[in-house]
Amino acid sequence: MLKTDICGVQFRNPLMLAAGIMGSTASSMNWVLKSGAAGVISKSFSLKPHPGYKNPTTVAVDGGIINAIGLSNPGVDNFKEELKQINRDNNVVIASIYGATPDEFTQLVEEINPIVDMIELNISCPHAMEGYGASIGQDCNLSHTIVSASKDASEVPVIAKLTPNVTDITEIAKTCENAGADALSLINTVGPGMKINIDVAKPVLFNKFGGMSGKAIKPIAISNVYSVYEAVDVPIIGVGGVYTFEDVVEFIFAGARAVQIGTAIMDEGVEVFSKINNDLEEFMKNKGYSSIDEMVGLAHGGE
Secondary structure, three states: OOOEEEOOEEEOOOEEEOOOOOOOOHHHHHHHHHOOOOEEEOOOEOOOOEOOOOOOOEEEEOOEEEEOOOOOEOOHHHHHHHHHOOOOOOOEEEEEEOOOOHHHHHHHHHHHHHHOOEEEEEOOOOOOOOOOOHHHHOOHHHHHHHHHHHHHHOOOOEEEEEOOOOOOHHHHHHHHHHOOOOEEEEOOOEEEEOOEEOOOOEEOOOOOOEEEEOHHHHHHHHHHHHHHHHHOOOOEEEEOOOOOHHHHHHHHHHOOOEEEEOHHHHHHOOOHHHHHHHHHHHHHHHHOOOOOHHHOOHHHOOO
């Protein structure tokens, strides 16, 4: 009943771990899979190790958290060892990668092709160093070039992760679709946001600015998914403030075929996956839905 299909990849339910939370080691990703997620997305990694920003990198605010971790990671060689140890039996393993040039993305894709089921391109991180993340995803030409280069090198479906911090997200979505993206995930964190420590009159985060995630950004994410669903023909994965089965249903009705969960794990623990799956199945039975498929995009009417 909960099965969903994205670009021919079968998910036993529509829930997956979002990039950036618990995605650094095989053991934590296996724990998430055992806890009910159908797929996991690794923390974003690059060709070479990258230290990211100094602490503090996260701060709680009303309705969510602001983070500026700076895409810290141990590099592709180290990450490959973790990816190889994830249990792929009936689970979907997705690598999140980032770089500054098409060549960097191509090299990463070639390195990890054999050990993952899908690849997510992080072209949307709002607190990345200059030349990375959202500086790519806010530019149609750059987005097209990087998605196209990654797709050419990939043997598995390629997902482009989009930033909401643009004038018109449908324009970027269509660009990525035209460049060959097999699916889109949206949205990345909203921002930049800031919190100031009033005792010392300074921003709390080392980087001053960060991206906001959590419950407060869900209405923005739903609206973006709804708009993009009407603009493209590729599958959409919703992300942003998913805490309950109601949130999942909203995303599916808006047009998503699956959702990613991140910040909720920090508040609710990994049990959030099995709880949502159980509640979602109950909801579907009560409403007479026999598959996720028949729910996708229902909020658009006449479909």
